[in-house]
Amino acid sequence: MIEAVLFDLDGTLLDREKSLIAFVSHQYDRLAPKLSNISKELYISRFIDLDKNGYVWKDIVYDQLIQEFHLTDCTVKELLDDYVINFKHYCIPFRYLHQMLNELTQLNIKIGMITNGFGQFQLDNIQALGIEHKFDVILISEWEGLKKPNPEIFNRALAKLQVSATNSMFVGDHAINDIEAAQNMGMKAVWKRNDASPTQKADYIIHELDEIPMLVQQLVTSQK
The missing domain is CATH 1.10.150 (DNA polymerase; domain 1)
Known part of the structure; x- marks a missing residue:
């Protein structure tokens, strides 16, 4: 689930x-x-x-x-x-960003973010996208003193969300920091396809953000 x-x-x-x-x-x-x-x-x-x-x-x-x-x-x-x-x-969002987050909220899915980078700089960008209020937890590496792919930053996010790794999904674009790191935690890893950090090791591959809610619903249905 x-x-x-x-x-x-x-x-x-x-x-x-x-x-x-x-x-x-x-x-x-x-x-x-x-x-x-x-x-x-x-x-x-x-x-x-x-x-x-x-x-x-x-x-x-x-x-x-x-x-x-x-x-x-x-x-x-x-x-x-x-x-x-x-x-x-x-700051320019990828297509369907707000639609996707709204749909996950409607599905009663908890939403988190783990990003490497400088704290205030990344928070400014998140706020510029108008999405800060959509997230139950946001961890930025500078403020955590840890960065991906360190498993501890994933553990912190999961603990704050009060969910297990096996019941969670991580969506990212980097083969090591996102996909491999999430899989090492036992999370489902979803690669947002790009040319900069190609990987075929992800559990799922998406091209657009609006595929995420559909993927979540499919997984929920298949596990019933």
């Missing part, structure tokens, strides 16, 4: 790729006089390359950009502060 569904954030609920492109594009426009050594197209593409799907923090990304393109009119701190303050204004 599935009693709870837990989610990753970036690449699962938040379309991080589209959000990042939107942010970087507007950052260039805001700071264009200071970035004249580089074209907008190259600034965006190089940023995306250096970002490595979010696994490189932005101080390193900006430092590399400044060195590569000899940007003398701006500092790493200036660019990083702009990112931290303004990224939340460009």
